[in-house]
Amino acid sequence: MLRPDPFILMTIFGTRPEAIKMAPLILKAKEGLPFDVRVCVTGQHKEMLHQTLDFFGIRPDYDINAMKPNQSLFDITANMLRGLENVLVTERPDLVVVQGDATSAFVGALAAFYMKIPIAHIEAGLRSFNKYSPFPEEMSRVLVSQIADYHFAPTTRAKENLLKEGIKEETIFVVGNTVIDALYLTLDLIQNDERKFFNYFSYLDMAKPILLVTCHRRESFGEPFKNICLALEEIAENNEVEIVYPVHLNPNVKKPVFEILNGHENIHLIDPLAYSNLVWLMKKSYLILTDSGGIQEEAPSLGKPVLVMREVTERIEGVEAGTCKVIGTAREMIVGETLRLLTDDQEYTRMARAINPYGDGKSSDRILSIIKGAL
Numbered sequence: 001m002l003r004p005d006p007f008i009l010m011t012i013f014g015t016r017p018e019a020i021k022m023a024p025l026i027l028k029a030k031e032g033l034p035f036d037v038r039v040c041v042t043g044q045h046k047e048m049l050h051q052t053l054d055f056f057g058i059r060p061d062y063d064i065n066a067m068k069p070n071q072s073l074f075d076i077t078a079n080m081l082r083g084l085e086n087v088l089v090t091e092r093p094d095l096v097v098v099q100g101d102a103t104s105a106f107v108g109a110l111a112a113f114y115m116k117i118p119i120a121h122i123e124a125g126l127r128s129f130n131k132y133s134p135f136p137e138e139m140s141r142v143l144v145s146q147i148a149d150y151h152f153a154p155t156t157r158a159k160e161n162l163l164k165e166g167i168k169e170e171t172i173f174v175v176g177n178t179v180i181d182a183l184y185l186t187l188d189l190i191q192n193d194e195r196k197f198f199n200y201f202s203y204l205d206m207a208k209p210i211l212l213v214t215c216h217r218r219e220s221f222g223e224p225f226k227n228i229c230l231a232l233e234e235i236a237e238n239n240e241v242e243i244v245y246p247v248h249l250n251p252n253v254k255k256p257v258f259e260i261l262n263g264h265e266n267i268h269l270i271d272p273l274a275y276s277n278l279v280w281l282m283k284k285s286y287l288i289l290t291d292s293g294g295i296q297e298e299a300p301s302l303g304k305p306v307l308v309m310r311e312v313t314e315r316i317e318g319v320e321a322g323t324c325k326v327i328g329t330a331r332e333m334i335v336g337e338t339l340r341l342l343t344d345d346q347e348y349t350r351m352a353r354a355i356n357p358y359g360d361g362k363s364s365d366r367i368l369s370i371i372k373g374a375l
Contacts, residue, residue, distance in 0.1 A: 006036035007375060010093035012084065012108030014044030014066070016052050017294045018099045020275055021123065023056040024181035025097070025364040034375060035368070040087050042080050042104040043067045047249075052275050056185075062087045073136060076103055084111035092117075095371065098144060099123055099178075100293075101137035106144055113147045122178060122367065124151035125158030126293075126314040133219050133312055150374075152367050154297075154358055155317050175366040176359025179297045184361040186279045197280045201244075203268060208242045209286035209342060211235070215309055216248035217291045224329035225253065228309055229260035231334035232289075236267045239342060243267045244281065287341050287348075289334070296324050297358040305351035307337050315358075322354035 009029055011022050019041075029035040040062040041049060053060065064083030066076065080103065088096075088111055096112035098105040099122040112119045121144050131139050142165075145151065151167060153159040154177035162172050190197070204210060215228055236243050247257050247269050261267050273281065279298075282288065287305045288295055296315045299306045300323035308319075308326045318324035327337045341348050 007034045007095070008038060008091060008093040009035045009095050009097060009371070010038040010040055010088075010091060011097045011099075012040045012042065012104060012111075013099055013102070014042030014049065014080075014104030015102045016045050016048040016272075016275070017292075018102055018104060019045075019049050019052040019056075019058075020182045020294065021099050021178045022097075023052070023058060024178055024185055025122070025367060026058055027056065027185075028364045028368055034372065038062070038091055038093060040064070040084070040108075042083070042107070044076070044080075044102060044104045048272050055189075055274060055276055073103070077107055080104065080107040081111055084108060085114075088112065088115045088117065094118070095120055097122060098148075101126065101134075101141035101144075103136065103140060106140035109144045109147055118149040119144075119147060120150035120152065120367075120371065121145065121148040122152045123154055123158075124148065124172070125153040125155075125160075125162040127158075127161045128312045128314040130312055133310070134217055134314075135219050138314070150371070152363075152370075154363075157317055173366070173370050175370075176361075176363040177297050178359075178363045178367070179294050180301060180356070180359035180361050181364050182275075183279065183298050183301055186276055190276050190280060193276075193280075197277065200277060201281065201284075204242050204244065206284065208240050208266075210281070210284055211241050211243045211338070212281055212285040212288045212290075213243060213245040214288075214290045214292045214295060215245075216250060216253050217310065218252075220291060220309070220329060221252045225256045226260070227329050227331045228334065229256055231331040231338075232267065233261060233264065234331070234335050235338050236261075236264050239339070241266060241286075241342070244270065244285075246270050246273045246278070248272060287338070289338065297356075299323070300354060300356035300358070303352045305341055305348060307334070307341070309334060317357040321357045322351055323356060325351070 029037045039060045041060045043065040066079040095118050097120045098108040109119050151172045152175050159172050288299050289307045291310045296318050306324040327333045
């Protein structure tokens, strides 16, 4: 029987990907009792985070604004932890929900643990089995798993990873990935805005194949980023394509990207996109080159092949299903695999028609139902 008083459910997150994946859960939980929802953001991302929250109509209750210029991971972790202490002491939530593997998720879970508040981890169980790739995300999610009380795994494989680490089976629930909930919600919200988006992307020749590129991970800084940029330059110079690259704000990304790729007629280096614009552009793209985790999950629902510019991925289900292919950061491999999909219709169709293994858009309902059942 459900308790008569509201159950204070607090979400803690700080990056745009976390906001996207948390949004459908927050909106569902706000629909009524037993949940009294509190939203706390860390400020790990700023413009991109609040842009996403505005799109979904979510207003944070707390923003601890932990990010400062040129911080180290030591500074970020310490600032978040101090800020979250004040929030948790004030609110005393019944449950803290964190998502994924960002530093905000790790520190949010750690702060709740210090306060002896139960923790729910969404997207639990992803593993690359290389603690330095992605860095520091791989160890963040491993550590969250050791202190969480509810583990909401997106796939059976993720559940198996948790079981191998000694997590109790009765605390693990396979629910799909909330990013598919967010994708479907966004498609509904933008379905009548085609003219607006065509105007926004008026610089693109829609008659040509559009290659969407997203690349920002810390482990790619330096030589890997240079190789990626040189590969994109070669693809642009030798093919009738339109390359669109929303460039991350991190100087370690912007500097090599603009040094190598700026000035090419068919390479469009643009500011980070609002999530609605990104979803629309994914729909219109021919294929996607990325190191993003979320796009590996979203693009298959839109029938778009994904080339993953990383050495390993924790989202192996997409690789096994045939929706994604891990190609590393070597220039020759990136060029070769991209050209293959541009010229081999059979291979392109095989990837485009593969079934998305990451969910059906109902993950938030499942998560909230499980939490209600535990009250």
